[in-house]
Amino acid sequence: MVGMGLAALTLWLVALGCTxxxxxxxxxxxxxxVDIKVDMMRTIxxxxxxxxxxxxxxxxxxxxxxxxxxxxxxxxxxxxxxxQWEIMVDxxxxxxxxxxxxxxxxxxxxxxxxxxxxxxxxxGFDAIIGLESGKVGSDRR
Amino acid sequence: MAxxxxxxxxxxxxxxxxxxxxxxxxxxxxxxxxxLLDHAEQLENWASQAASGQxxxxxxxxxxxxxxxxxxxxxLKAAGLAQVEIDLFRQALTRTIIGMLAGRIAS
Numbered sequence: 001m002v003g004m005g006l007a008a009l010t011l012w013l014v015a016l017g018c019t020x021x022x023x024x025x026x027x028x029x030x031x032x033x034v035d036i037k038v039d040m041m042r043t044i045x046x047x048x049x050x051x052x053x054x055x056x057x058x059x060x061x062x063x064x065x066x067x068x069x070x071x072x073x074x075x076x077x078x079x080x081x082x083x084q085w086e087i088m089v090d091x092x093x094x095x096x097x098x099x100x101x102x103x104x105x106x107x108x109x110x111x112x113x114x115x116x117x118x119x120x121x122x123x124g125f126d127a128i129i130g131l132e133s134g135k136v137g138s139d140r141r
Numbered sequence: 142m143a144x145x146x147x148x149x150x151x152x153x154x155x156x157x158x159x160x161x162x163x164x165x166x167x168x169x170x171x172x173x174x175x176x177l178l179d180h181a182e183q184l185e186n187w188a189s190q191a192a193s194g195q196x197x198x199x200x201x202x203x204x205x206x207x208x209x210x211x212x213x214x215x216x217l218k219a220a221g222l223a224q225v226e227i228d229l230f231r232q233a234l235t236r237t238i239i240g241m242l243a244g245r246i247a248s
Contacts, residue, residue: 007246009242010243021228080217083217094203094204112196116200116204120210121207124210136228136229
């Protein structure tokens with residue numbers, strides 16, 4: 001009887017120990033974030049030029065960011081990464097989405113602002129990438 | 142230099158907060174001071190670029206707000222990595238307990 005109780009307790013502990021509270025590492029999420037970061041940094045460098053010259057490129061980039069955000073939202077126990085993407089893509093915020101929205105609104109931006117904003121946005125992407133690569137299952141841990 | 146800029150800024154914010162929201166100022170000021178001191182060098186850098194005309198007032202406002210978004214992203218990263226560490230600890234603890242229980246069941 002005691003043995004059965006111990007066995008049941010063991011099974012319960014196995015179930016408890018095997019349920020992580022945060023999603024494991026996703027190679028797809030990691031690659032998406034790195035690719036988008038590289039493209040975003042290259043796009044930012046062109047913001048001294050009229051927005052209209054780069055509209056197609058920006059729209060494609062915004063779509064990819066939206067897809068990455070939705071992918072993060074759709075993964076179970078991935079609320080923290082999903083929240084990070086929301087901040088990054090928000091057109092009314094002050095990261096990648098906000099930068100692109102301001103560029104579109106003002107048509108072109110000053111080099112001084114582009115340089116400082118790119119440091120902020122790059123660090124923002126690094127926070128997203130750093131969390132993904134710190135999750136269980138990543139070989140970067 | 143950067144710290145003195147942050148302190149001047151903090152004193153100005155304290156003055157405004159105490160005159161407009163006196164009931165909240167005591168609770169908000171410590172957090173505001175910590176945030177300013179953490180980013181004193183960055184704020185000083187933007188202020189001097191604004192003074193030399195490299196950045197507009199609107200640019201500086203955008204960048205200060207981006208610093209807040211960046212702090213949120215880093216706080217989320219820290220929270221996520223802390224959860225990972227808790228999960229790993231829980232798994233290790235579970236393995237240890239299971240090992241001990243298995244030993245008891247076998248004996």
